[in-house]
Amino acid sequence: MLNKLSDTIYYLSNQDDRERPTLGLVCGNRYSLIIDPGNSAQHAKDFQLEIEKLNVPPVKYVVITHAHWDHFLGMNEFDATVIVNSQTNEIIKEWQNYSYDDSSLEKYVNTNQMNSMCMKIIRADIPNRDNFKLKSPEIVFENTLTIDLGNKICMLEKIKSTHTEDATIAYIPDEKVVFLGDCAYGTTTNSLFHFKQSQLLPMIKDIQKYDADMFLLGHESICDSDEMNIYWNELTASSQAVKSSSLEKALQCFKLENKRNPNDNELFFIKAFVNDHVMHLD
Numbered sequence: 001m002l003n004k005l006s007d008t009i010y011y012l013s014n015q016d017d018r019e020r021p022t023l024g025l026v027c028g029n030r031y032s033l034i035i036d037p038g039n040s041a042q043h044a045k046d047f048q049l050e051i052e053k054l055n056v057p058p059v060k061y062v063v064i065t066h067a068h069w070d071h072f073l074g075m076n077e078f079d080a081t082v083i084v085n086s087q088t089n090e091i092i093k094e095w096q097n098y099s100y101d102d103s104s105l106e107k108y109v110n111t112n113q114m115n116s117m118c119m120k121i122i123r124a125d126i127p128n129r130d131n132f133k134l135k136s137p138e139i140v141f142e143n144t145l146t147i148d149l150g151n152k153i154c155m156l157e158k159i160k161s162t163h164t165e166d167a168t169i170a171y172i173p174d175e176k177v178v179f180l181g182d183c184a185y186g187t188t189t190n191s192l193f194h195f196k197q198s199q200l201l202p203m204i205k206d207i208q209k210y211d212a213d214m215f216l217l218g219h220e221s222i223c224d225s226d227e228m229n230i231y232w233n234e235l236t237a238s239s240q241a242v243k244s245s246s247l248e249k250a251l252q253c254f255k256l257e258n259k260r261n262p263n264d265n266e267l268f269f270i271k272a273f274v275n276d277h278v279m280h281l282d
Helices: 041-052 086-096 102-110 116-125 197-208 225-241 247-258 264-279
Strands: 009-012 023-027 032-035 059-063 081-085 139-141 144-148 153-158 168-172 177-181 187-189 192-194 214-217 221-224
Touching: 009 041, 023 041, 023 168, 041 116, 081 086, 081 153, 086 139, 102 116, 139 144, 192 264, 197 225, 197 264, 214 225, 221 225, 225 247, 225 264, 247 264
Parallel strands: 032 059, 059 081, 081 139, 177 214
Antiparallel strands: 009 023, 023 032, 144 153, 153 168, 168 177, 187 192, 214 221
16 A cells, blocks of 8 residues: 655555565656665566556656665566666666576575575566566666656755665655655675765765655655654764774763763664774774
8 A cells, every 4th residue: 555645745665574665656747756666576566556546647757766676676567767877777787687597596695696585585576587687777867867747856866875885865845855765774795784984974964955854765664854863863973983893982982972871773873883894994
């Protein structure tokens, strides 16, 4: 079931147990636009069935927020123009060379080209895998792109991100809504979860320049501006306490700066920023 954010914006909630992120639908007078096509053919079809229940203009565009499999493997199911930034496009090109039979999938998992959950979802939710090949995006932009859906503007921007190098966000100015994808999350490298500390403040600056009241995130669905500000403040305070790969020193610094112990969220973030320093040790 689609959630209605306004008369022109809807979203399909994330399902973490099935590795399904939030999917967005923005409707203008002439066309509709999708933000992320889903993690598989089945996810995309489930989304399409919900869209068909609405009286909205035809879907003309599909925007992919970043090249993690759960956000783009459903792209073939939409008869629409796929839009990506140039960096996302290069990663999708790699996936276009993949084979999707069982032995190939197992090889990719063994060589860390995909994770076991990805293999499981592909096996369950993408039929005719022997002939499956991702189509190529039709529009590739560098930094920004504005789409007119008919009395409804959607602004796309490639921004700095603590999650990936290829993050795209979508801003709908008349609704004051931003689709963030996964850009505000951390990432896992070599089995180590971390937040890219160098990208944190540039990312927050990139996002906060938009006048937004509501934020759609890939795996939380929706936050208002107060909730996002709490998130930014906790991340920032945690980052400021971490100056090395020492968790003990970071906790001491946090307590000294903030006159209290970190809460559960901040402790999680501190550990992730410490891991980022561990990642960069020689």
